[in-house]
Amino acid sequence: MNTMEGKDKTNVDKNNKYDRQLRLWGDHGQAALETTRVCLINATATGTEIMKNLILPGIGSFTVVDGQKVLGEDAGNNFFLTKDSIGKSRAKVATDLLAELNEDVHGDFLEEDAEKLLDSNPDFFSQFSIVVATNLCERALSKLSNHLWSKNVPLLVCRCYGFIGYMRLFIKEHTVFESHPDNTHEDLRLDRPFPALVQYCDSLHLETMTSKDHSHTPWLVILYKYLQEWKKQHNCKAPNDYKERNKLKEMLKKGIHRNEEGVLEDEENFEEAIRSTNMALVPSKVPSEVEKIFNDPSCTNLHSESSAFWIMARALKDFVDNEGEGALPVRGTIPDMTADSERYIQLQQVYRKKAAEDASKVSQRVQQLLHSIGKGADDQVEPLRPFMPSPSSDGHTSLFSSVGLISEHEIKTFCRNAAFVRVVRCRSLVEEYDNKSTKLQELVLHLDDEEPDDAVFYVLLRAVDRFYEEYNAYPGWYNDQVETDVSKLKACLTKLLQDWGLSLNIKDDYIHEICRFGAAELHTVSAFIGGVAAQEVIKVITRQFVPFNNTYIYNAMKQTSITLEL
Amino acid sequence: MEDDWSGRWNHIKKFLERSGPFAHPDFEPSPESLSFMRDVCRILVIGAGGLGCDLLKDLALLGFKNLDVIDMDTIDLSNLNRQFLFRVKDVGRPKAEVAAEFINTRIQGCNVIPHYAKIQDFEESFYRQFHIIVCGLDSIVARRWINGMLIGMLKYEDGVLDQSSLIPMVDGGTEGFKGNARVVLPGITACIECTLDLYPPQINFPLCTIAHTPRLPEHCIEYVRVLLWPKEKPFGDGIGIDGDDPHHLKWIFEKSLERANQYHILGVSYRLTQGVVKRIIPAVASTNAVIAAVCATEVFKIATSCYLPLNNYMNFNDTEGIYTYTFEAEKKENCMACSSIPQTFAFSETDKLKDIIDYLIESPAYQMKSPGITTSVNGKNKTLYMQTVKSIEEKTRENLKKTLKELGLVDGQELYVADPTTPNSLTFRLNLGSKME
Numbered sequence A: 001m002n003t004m005e006g007k008d009k010t011n012v013d014k015n016n017k018y019d020r021q022l023r024l025w026g027d028h029g030q031a032a033l034e035t036t037r038v039c040l041i042n043a044t045a046t047g048t049e050i051m052k053n054l055i056l057p058g059i060g061s062f063t064v065v066d067g068q069k070v071l072g073e074d075a076g077n078n079f080f081l082t083k084d085s086i087g088k089s090r091a092k093v094a095t096d097l098l099a100e101l102n103e104d105v106h107g108d109f110l111e112e113d114a115e116k117l118l119d120s121n122p123d124f125f126s127q128f129s130i131v132v133a134t135n136l137c138e139r140a141l142s143k144l145s146n147h148l149w150s151k152n153v154p155l156l157v158c159r160c161y162g163f164i165g166y167m168r169l170f171i172k173e174h175t176v177f178e179s180h181p182d183n184t185h186e187d188l189r190l191d192r193p194f195p196a197l198v199q200y201c202d203s204l205h206l207e208t209m210t211s212k213d214h215s216h217t218p219w220l221v222i223l224y225k226y227l228q229e230w231k232k233q234h235n236c237k238a239p240n241d242y243k244e245r246n247k248l249k250e251m252l253k254k255g256i257h258r259n260e261e262g263v264l265e266d267e268e269n270f271e272e273a274i275r276s277t278n279m280a281l282v283p284s285k286v287p288s289e290v291e292k293i294f295n296d297p298s299c300t301n302l303h304s305e306s307s308a309f310w311i312m313a314r315a316l317k318d319f320v321d322n323e324g325e326g327a328l329p330v331r332g333t334i335p336d337m338t339a340d341s342e343r344y345i346q347l348q349q350v351y352r353k354k355a356a357e358d359a360s361k362v363s364q365r366v367q368q369l370l371h372s373i374g375k376g377a378d379d380q381v382e383p384l385r386p387f388m389p390s391p392s393s394d395g396h397t398s399l400f401s402s403v404g405l406i407s408e409h410e411i412k413t414f415c416r417n418a419a420f421v422r423v424v425r426c427r428s429l430v431e432e433y434d435n436k437s438t439k440l441q442e443l444v445l446h447l448d449d450e451e452p453d454d455a456v457f458y459v460l461l462r463a464v465d466r467f468y469e470e471y472n473a474y475p476g477w478y479n480d481q482v483e484t485d486v487s488k489l490k491a492c493l494t495k496l497l498q499d500w501g502l503s504l505n506i507k508d509d510y511i512h513e514i515c516r517f518g519a520a521e522l523h524t525v526s527a528f529i530g531g532v533a534a535q536e537v538i539k540v541i542t543r544q545f546v547p548f549n550n551t552y553i554y555n556a557m558k559q560t561s562i563t564l565e566l
Numbered sequence B: 001m002e003d004d005w006s007g008r009w010n011h012i013k014k015f016l017e018r019s020g021p022f023a024h025p026d027f028e029p030s031p032e033s034l035s036f037m038r039d040v041c042r043i044l045v046i047g048a049g050g051l052g053c054d055l056l057k058d059l060a061l062l063g064f065k066n067l068d069v070i071d072m073d074t075i076d077l078s079n080l081n082r083q084f085l086f087r088v089k090d091v092g093r094p095k096a097e098v099a100a101e102f103i104n105t106r107i108q109g110c111n112v113i114p115h116y117a118k119i120q121d122f123e124e125s126f127y128r129q130f131h132i133i134v135c136g137l138d139s140i141v142a143r144r145w146i147n148g149m150l151i152g153m154l155k156y157e158d159g160v161l162d163q164s165s166l167i168p169m170v171d172g173g174t175e176g177f178k179g180n181a182r183v184v185l186p187g188i189t190a191c192i193e194c195t196l197d198l199y200p201p202q203i204n205f206p207l208c209t210i211a212h213t214p215r216l217p218e219h220c221i222e223y224v225r226v227l228l229w230p231k232e233k234p235f236g237d238g239i240g241i242d243g244d245d246p247h248h249l250k251w252i253f254e255k256s257l258e259r260a261n262q263y264h265i266l267g268v269s270y271r272l273t274q275g276v277v278k279r280i281i282p283a284v285a286s287t288n289a290v291i292a293a294v295c296a297t298e299v300f301k302i303a304t305s306c307y308l309p310l311n312n313y314m315n316f317n318d319t320e321g322i323y324t325y326t327f328e329a330e331k332k333e334n335c336m337a338c339s340s341i342p343q344t345f346a347f348s349e350t351d352k353l354k355d356i357i358d359y360l361i362e363s364p365a366y367q368m369k370s371p372g373i374t375t376s377v378n379g380k381n382k383t384l385y386m387q388t389v390k391s392i393e394e395k396t397r398e399n400l401k402k403t404l405k406e407l408g409l410v411d412g413q414e415l416y417v418a419d420p421t422t423p424n425s426l427t428f429r430l431n432l433g434s435k436m437e
């Protein structure tokens, strides 16, 4: 039954084909992916590895821009170039072999040098959802990044240099509310129970229920009741330290039923209540990340160009400041716990209903805010999921489509994830390359140790770029010049650190090792960066999960890595 | 070399023919490293799935020419979002064969030998042929088995390890956006069993929850799968659930939905049903690419000594930013696989054989799957319990209820435990004094 022979592409069930990833980013994430247009600059091993990991999950289309012909060494380390392709257009060969990976994805190419294209037709690059550039020299990178920055097109720069991988993300502002955090606190509100929860808990009476019901009462209800009891005895205050929490746990322990012989019954729900006490007593408060978003000027000063994210963030803030009485909307989910079906579902309903009520209040605020910034029912708002290309007057697809008003569904999702909303703002290349940048000064913290961390490779790669600018070749490129290049690279590094005003001593070992690399691109370093870079692109496109900010260094010698904000 | 062309190995040679301050102390730059990789070195890749496809590509492009790959699975449509050596037309064919064909066609001169088989189908002599073994497995049991095999192959002379009997193992694993890679030098560094607690034990819902107090959509699906299917036999007597059969899944989905409605439980969907029934682990191309790349880089380091290998464990997660954590997992002093310290059991005479079996399954240190126990009485082998062979299971089932005393077991008695997690049986010494906690 597994044979698919004879089935053409229209018959392939996408639900099944993409099943393993749909479980991570959902149908809406997949839909965003399938409308995405990605541009790859330079079909290096790193470049094609990134594209492989974007084409397999099914992006809409890709375009390879590369003016070079395939060399023997390219065919040696790139899975999407072959011996037969030596001497042919690298863009064409790579596009053909990449496109063959997934029939749902459309691929094309432009056999042209990216830097020349930037000079002749810079707007070419503005049509893409995101541009991925590999192994660009500093001069071309500056041009590209400045142009895309001004056009608000995200740019991911990748580079593999010997046993070092490097990535830099340029995106002005990226907002996320489906961040899918790994470990989250439950949002149970035992510290500030809402009326429906109080009412529900009060409707159950532990003293009078049968022992079967007693051992199947959800621990949330039990803990609520014991907490009220505690407060009665302690001036309405909840236990606020380790000792007091332990006393509350003692009280809970005493509540466990005993049989005729006085032996404790096996009441798993009480055990759960005791185990969950610490977690459940953490006060509900607005996380600092979210607090920062509330205080962001984009949130406090809404205007007619404000995006849906900021309008909702503001509505959320206003909710917290008013009817929320300092708390975010109730998330509306509870963990599984020992309980009979009926009461568990009832309790779940209590939370769900409260969450829906809170979300509807946020929704009302969203409508008021839209009205206040002059958005009527038919006006557009920069949508939550950009990159839904729609043709605009100049023939290019515009970044912001006319999805229109913010849907109830989106507001609900936003509220459910209120504690995990994130804003990522990367710095521009101009800011990074400013010798007076405080971020450069902060590098000292990484490097003044006897054993510097992987940030040292950022500095070394910048020195390599200097070297290239000066000698038009990479240090250690030629076998017979490795030794002489060491002293030249050292001079470049010294000059660079001087320009930055840093007095640092970077061990010669690092310079020697960089010259050993000789700008070689090891396939597996490319493959590593190919994986992480593709995932960052997917984060940017789907607006799910949180992208890195803004520089990532991978050290394959030690299998370590570091993220720096530069 | 006839397969080569000018410039083919330019990138690789920089690491093999030049030394550097961070190279392995024993590293000698020489063109011979490449010849060794091309002509001598043999690598075994276990698994031709998500990690396996990437591993084969990575190793082939690093210059390893003689690769073997073992995989017992055939290609499913849901593999194609990441297992990039397979196309729609290959669905149903053995993964190992298609992967080998693809690599051999694409990478000139590469010789991948496929084995459409289980790892348990091969003996020590097969594994001994390889210089390095790389695992891209989704099964912990298989990982533990190969770990046991490599440790069993170690030879000691006067207590000193014969280095030539050691085959390094590089192991990768992924789940969604998380992954890990590690290097195991059997007998020297932490082995899979040493760090068994890094694998969380599988969580099963209690039967009474499923039967009487369902609360989650998963409980409803498990009810249908575990209890309703054997009772109703919807596709005939003796027909088990085939997770790939849409009719089976549809039946389970509809019945689960019925049960969920009865209890007012929300959230039963076809996708969830499929996930629970097939125990699906989410997977993406990117994480597999990352972990396979790390593993292949480590193989390259071990084979050529161009750098020191990973010591010895790396964790990866790119849900929020990109996070890696590299550390040295420690060898467990009394590891059941790689230490020479005999394992002891402390039980009391009144404990039943079933208690020992349960302990072997539930203890985080052993996490066995279906242990069988034999012992030796007056020089004769006696099977106390064995689950894997049906007829023996029936004959020995009675023993489970017997106390250790009734079975005639005495203090200091040696028990031999066999389990799918290990190719060699383990010896435990029974301590019939105080019961352990």
Ligand SMILES: [Zn+2]
Pocket (backbone or CB within 6 Å): B190, B191, B192, B193, B194, B195, B331, B332, B335, B336, B337, B338, B339
């Ligand atoms: Zn061990």
